[in-house]
Amino acid sequence: QNIGESILYLWVEKIRDVLIQKSQMTEPGPDVKKKTEEEDVECEDDLILACQPESSVKALDFDISETRTEVEVEELPPIDHGIPITDRRSTFQAHLAPVVCPKQVKMVLSKLYENKKIASATHNIYAYRIYCEDKQTFLQDCEDDGETAAGGRLLHLMEILNVKNVMVVVSRWYGGILLGPDRFKHINNCARNILVEKNYTNSPEESSKALGKNKKVRKDKKRNEH
Template sequence: MAASEEETAQQQIDEIEALSSIYGDDWCVVDEDEKIYCIKINDCLDQPKWTVCLQVILPPGYPTAEPPIYQLNAPWLRGQDYMELANSLEEIYVQNLGESILYLWVEKIREVLIEKAQSSDPEPDFKKTSEEVDEDDGDDFLLDYQPVLEDPIKMLNYVTPESHEVDEELPPIHHGHPITDRRSTFQAHLAPVVTPRQVKRVLEKLYENKKIASATHNIYAYRIYCEDKQTFLQDCEDDGETAAGGRLLHLMQILNVHNVLVVVSRWYGGILLGPDRFKHINNCARNILVEYNYVHSAEESSKQTGKSKKIRKDNKKRTEH
C-alpha cells in the first residue's frame, strides 16, 4: 500500500532531524521552504585533504516515490571521478527504493574520500577568492564552481555576436531593500532582460553608480528563455565571492524565473560572516523577485499549496463516491 502524503512528509522530517543530529555543524539548511540542504563530507583526517559538499533537494514524493535531486560540489570533483561517485549513489538509490537514503549516500561519499586520502592521489590544489579567507567552513556549502573572470561586464561579450551589437533599449532597473549584518550590507538589483546585450547594458548602467561600483562584490545571475529553441540562456558571475554566482543562479533555477537579471551588491564591513553571507545573498535575491512578481511569496505559495491539496482531496472524495 502506497504511503500517504502525511506519512511521506513525516519520513522527511524524521530523516532531516536525524541527519542534523548526526552531522551537527556539517549539516546546513540552505532553504527550508524549498527543502534544500547541504552536507559537508570529508575524509575524517585531523587535517582533511578531500572534501565534498552533497547538496540535496527533497521533492514532495521522497522517499516513498521520488529520488532526491542532488549535486556533488568540490573544486577537484570532475570528469571520471564525478561520474563514478554519481553512479555509486544511483546504485544505492535503486537498491533501497522507497527508503530514506541520505545517510547511506553520505557514508558512501566518505568511504570514497577515505580511499583517496589513503592512496597516492595528490592533494587537491585550489584557492579561495573571497575576502573571507579565514573562514574554514564558509565556502564548502557551495554549488558547482563557476569561472571567475577579471571584468564582470566583458564576460558577456562572447555571447553577443558582432552582427547583433545594436543599441537595445535599457530595461528598467529596480533596487531591493538592503540587508545589514555585522557592518556588511547586501542589496539586490533587478531588471527584466530578453537578450545578453540587455544584460550587458544593465550592468554598465549599474556600474555608473559610484556606490555600486565600489561594492566589494557585485554577484549576478540571469536566465533568458529562448522561445525558438525552447532552452534557457543563462550565466552568472561571482565577482570574487567564490561560487556565490552559481548559488544565485541555482536559486533562480529552483524558483523557475526567466527573462530576468539579478545583481546582489555586497559591501564588506570588516567582520567575517562565514556561511551567513550566502544566506543574505540568496535572501536579497528572493525578496526582490517576490517584490516584482517573478515568484510567489512563501505565504502565497503556502496558500496555493493548501488550495491544491483541498482540490485533490475533494476530487478524491468525489471519485470514491
C-alpha cells in the same frame, strides 16, 4: 546702261540667295527639334522615377520599423533596487532588471556601475535567465565577482524559483567582519525578496517550501546512490 543694270541685278540676286541659305542653316530643322523634345521627355521620366512618393514612403516606413524593433530589443530595461540587508557591518542589496538578450545584460551592468556606490561594492554578484522560445531552452549565466560560489548559488536559486527573462545583481559591501556561510543566505534572501516583490515568483513562504522540497529531493538522491 543696260549692261550695268543687269550686273547690279545679278549681284542683288546673288546676295539674296546667300542670305536665304544662311537663314536656313541657322534655323533648327525638324530632326533637331525632335531630338530636343526626346531629351526633355527623358529628363521628365527620370524626375518621375526619382520622386515617386508611394515607393519612397513604403521604403522609409520599413526602415523605420526595422530600426525601431532593434532599438526596442537593445533598449536599456528598467532597473529596480531592493531593500538592503545589513549584518555585522556588511550590507547586501539586490538589483533586478528584465532582460531578453545578453546585450541587455551588459547594458544593465554598465548602468549599475555608473552609480559610484554600486561600483565601490566589494562584490557585485549576478545571474540571469533568458528563455529562448524558438529552441525552448534557457540561456543563463552567472558571475561571482570574487565571492566564490555566490554566483552559482544565486543562479541555482533562480532555477528553483523557475524565473525567466530576468537578471538579478546582488551588491555586497564588506564591513570587515567575516560572516561565513551567512553571507550566502543574505545574498539569496535579497534576490528572492526582490523577485517576489516584482512578481517573478511566489511569496517567500511558498519559495521557502520550494527550496525545502529541492533540498529533500537532493538528499533522497544521495541516499539512493549509496
